[in-house]
Amino acid sequence: MTPTPEEGAASPFAGDRAPLPPRADLYTAAVLLAFGLGVLGLALNMPTFAEQSQSGLTAPGIVPGFYGIVIAGLSVLLGLRAIRRGALSASAQHAPALSRADARQLGTAAALGILYAGVMVGTLPFWMAAALFVFAFTTAFEWDRGPAGRPRRIIEAALLGLGTGLAVTLVFERLFLVRLP
Amino acid sequence: MLAGGFAHVLQGGAIFHAFWAVLIGIVIGALPGLTATMGVALMTTLTFTMGPQVAMLVLICVYVGAIYGGSRSAILLNIPGTPASAASTLDGFPLARKGLAGRAMGISTLGSWLGTLFGTLILAMFAPSFGEFALQFGSYEMFWVAVFGIVIAGSLSGGDALKGYIAGFIGLFIATIGQETNHAYARFAFGNGDLAGGLGLLPVLVGVFGVAEVLNAMRGPVVKAVSSKIDSVIPRLRDVTQYWRTILRSGAIGTFIGAMPGLGEDIAAWSSYAAAKRASAEREMFGRGSVEGLMAAETGESACVPGAIIPVLTLAVPGSAPAAVLMAAMMIHGVNPGPMLAITTPEFIYQIVAMLVIADMVKLVYGLLLVKPLLWVLLIPRSRLMPIVFVLCTVGAFAITSRLFDIWVMLGAGLLGFVLRELRFPMAPLVLGLVLGDLLDKNLLRGLVLSGGDLSPFFTRPISAVLCGLTVLAAMWAVPGLFARIAGLFSRRWAAPRP
Numbered sequence: 001m002t003p004t005p006e007e008g009a010a011s012p013f014a015g016d017r018a019p020l021p022p023r024a025d026l027y028t029a030a031v032l033l034a035f036g037l038g039v040l041g042l043a044l045n046m047p048t049f050a051e052q053s054q055s056g057l058t059a060p061g062i063v064p065g066f067y068g069i070v071i072a073g074l075s076v077l078l079g080l081r082a083i084r085r086g087a088l089s090a091s092a093q094h095a096p097a098l099s100r101a102d103a104r105q106l107g108t109a110a111a112l113g114i115l116y117a118g119v120m121v122g123t124l125p126f127w128m129a130a131a132l133f134v135f136a137f138t139t140a141f142e143w144d145r146g147p148a149g150r151p152r153r154i155i156e157a158a159l160l161g162l163g164t165g166l167a168v169t170l171v172f173e174r175l176f177l178v179r180l181p
Numbered sequence: 182m183l184a185g186g187f188a189h190v191l192q193g194g195a196i197f198h199a200f201w202a203v204l205i206g207i208v209i210g211a212l213p214g215l216t217a218t219m220g221v222a223l224m225t226t227l228t229f230t231m232g233p234q235v236a237m238l239v240l241i242c243v244y245v246g247a248i249y250g251g252s253r254s255a256i257l258l259n260i261p262g263t264p265a266s267a268a269s270t271l272d273g274f275p276l277a278r279k280g281l282a283g284r285a286m287g288i289s290t291l292g293s294w295l296g297t298l299f300g301t302l303i304l305a306m307f308a309p310s311f312g313e314f315a316l317q318f319g320s321y322e323m324f325w326v327a328v329f330g331i332v333i334a335g336s337l338s339g340g341d342a343l344k345g346y347i348a349g350f351i352g353l354f355i356a357t358i359g360q361e362t363n364h365a366y367a368r369f370a371f372g373n374g375d376l377a378g379g380l381g382l383l384p385v386l387v388g389v390f391g392v393a394e395v396l397n398a399m400r401g402p403v404v405k406a407v408s409s410k411i412d413s414v415i416p417r418l419r420d421v422t423q424y425w426r427t428i429l430r431s432g433a434i435g436t437f438i439g440a441m442p443g444l445g446e447d448i449a450a451w452s453s454y455a456a457a458k459r460a461s462a463e464r465e466m467f468g469r470g471s472v473e474g475l476m477a478a479e480t481g482e483s484a485c486v487p488g489a490i491i492p493v494l495t496l497a498v499p500g501s502a503p504a505a506v507l508m509a510a511m512m513i514h515g516v517n518p519g520p521m522l523a524i525t526t527p528e529f530i531y532q533i534v535a536m537l538v539i540a541d542m543v544k545l546v547y548g549l550l551l552v553k554p555l556l557w558v559l560l561i562p563r564s565r566l567m568p569i570v571f572v573l574c575t576v577g578a579f580a581i582t583s584r585l586f587d588i589w590v591m592l593g594a595g596l597l598g599f600v601l602r603e604l605r606f607p608m609a610p611l612v613l614g615l616v617l618g619d620l621l622d623k624n625l626l627r628g629l630v631l632s633g634g635d636l637s638p639f640f641t642r643p644i645s646a647v648l649c650g651l652t653v654l655a656a657m658w659a660v661p662g663l664f665a666r667i668a669g670l671f672s673r674r675w676a677a678p679r680p
Binding site: 033042046047055058061062064067070078102105110116118136142157160161166179180 | 226227229230281343344346347350351353354361363364366368369392395396399400456479562563564565567569571572573575579580583585588589591592596597604605620625626629630633668669
């Protein structure tokens with residue numbers, strides 16, 4: 001009963017976008033191989049507690065070591081498959097992973113997210129951090145719509161930010177008694 | 182016992198909670214970029230101070246509502262609100278383009294309502310007896326249940342089985358970070374006290390499904406406006422009488438797939454749709470606005486919800502990603518799902534049944550009444566919605582243990598989830614790995630200690646052997662053409678002339 005994505009619809013599965021070039025899989029396999037071997041190495045260096053358990057069968061490194069071996073083994077298979085699909089051929093075409101516009105939007109979202117969650121939260125009062133983040137995010141992503149109506153959009157973004165900060169604080173902290181950062 | 186379950190659940194303001202929670206679920210599901218998993222994870226935060234009963238009701242209502250809500254944007258925008266609704270775009274959107282958006286939503290409501298009801302019936306009938314059967318499972322069997330979950334999720338949930346397995350084992354690895362139970366040794370902590378405490382399941386899930394979704398949503402094209410003209414959404418009785426076979430078949434497929442660890446609603450919908458197409462007399466209409474196709478997809482995905490809760494209650498193994506979060510929420514609220522549930526609190530299974538039925542009924546009410554307001558919700562620009570979602574993610578990650586470290590975990594998990602998705606790794610096995618990591622870890626070591634290092638009980642005990650065989654079959658399923666080659670070998674042998 002293997003599901004078959006039908007024509008004309010976005011598949012819910014991972015392969016719903018254009019397939020990755022084999023070379024991307026090869027690089028991924030290399031990173032995963034290093035990761036798997038790293039996990040294995042760290043697991044082997046863990047104490048065995050053999051003197052306490054008499055057998056060493058409860059050693060903390062057994063399970064992660066097993067995972068490390070499996071990840072390394074599967075990444076070798078991934079790499080071999082990528083090579084079989086032409087990852088090493090000189091003619092392999094590289095489609096850009098992200099368009100320039102996508103990369104810019106993604107970078108903006110990630111940078112603002114890290115600035116908010118990593119720096120502002122815990123430093124500023126939560127309502128203020130949330131308000132500033134929502135304002136900055138909305139303004140940044142609506143900036144490209146052009147100068148017409150920009151002042152109005154900025155005011156709306158400010159109100160949205162303020163509303164979010166206050167509403168989240170009230171609902172979570174006062175109504176549901178959840179501690180906020 | 183079932184009546185007792187209803188009586189227990191309906192105490193207090195249950196109906197009030199059900200109404201607001203289903204509404205939130207539908208809105209979350211309807212908005213592209215917000216998934217049922219994210220919804221259940223974020224709402225878990227809100228339920229911290231509630232009693233376990235109300236908390237479970239709220240989360241189940243959000244889950245049921247979100248899976249249903251995804252069909253709204255699938256029909257009106259041709260964009261599935263949740264991955265589970267992708268199959269509904271095939272016939273839902275063509276119906277809407279013909280000016281039958283209301284009829285499509287009516288069919289979706291009817292199919293979804295019947296699907297959840299069917300799945301709930303199966304849950305009520307089989308979960309208690311399966312729970313009693315699961316009492317025979319020891320460490321060896323539970324180890325195989327966990328491995329089977331990872332393998333089947335890897336084989337079927339992502340299209341690329343190899344990447345599915347890798348994602349599953351990355352999830353299992355993440356679950357090993359922090360102190361282990363036997364010697365309290367902090368694995369992969371590197372002297373960091375926060376890491377020694379382990380990575381919380383909820384911050385990781387909020388990261389993988391919340392932050393990664395926000396990043397993903399912000400880099401795509403802007404969603405176009407929807408049709409504002411809606412015809413009648415009242416479902417027709419004829420749709421049930423005409424397609425009762427499709428409804429029953431899709432309900433059975435959806436529930437079965439839900440009960441398989443880690444597969445989830447999207448696969449249930451696709452499989453139900455494919456089965457309906459194969460069996461239909463009007464298969465040429467599929468993809469062009471087939472009522473039967475839409476009914477099959479909606480019934481299948483909604484039947485999957487109770488199906489996915491069956492292994493949670495009986496084995497402590499989630500059937501889908503939202504069910505994984507639901508299971509984590511159960512543990513947070515002091516309910517320990519798994520085989521022992523049949524002994525410690527057998528009435529809990531019937532309470533869950535009652536909650537599912539209540540959620541399903543409320544969903545039906547909203548499906549018939551809440552059409553126009555949902556259209557407005559769908560028009561909210563992502564530049565205004567996504568920062569609010571991100572703020573909620575931060576609250577969700579922080580609230581459980583009040584550690585700023587958990588916010589960093591959320592960010593890291595979000596980035597990892599985004600990169601893995603970009604590299605076409607499926608997320609369901611990763612989540613299952615995270616959830617099953619502890620189960621696998623403990624039972625492997627416990628089994629080894631019990632057998633004195635002898636591996637044979639893992640293969641020779643009857644239930645273990647069956648589970649091991651199923652795991653091998655699930656892994657072989659993923660090898661392209663393997664079954665065809667084996668079948669070919671047998672057919673050649675039979676066809677060969679005898680000497």
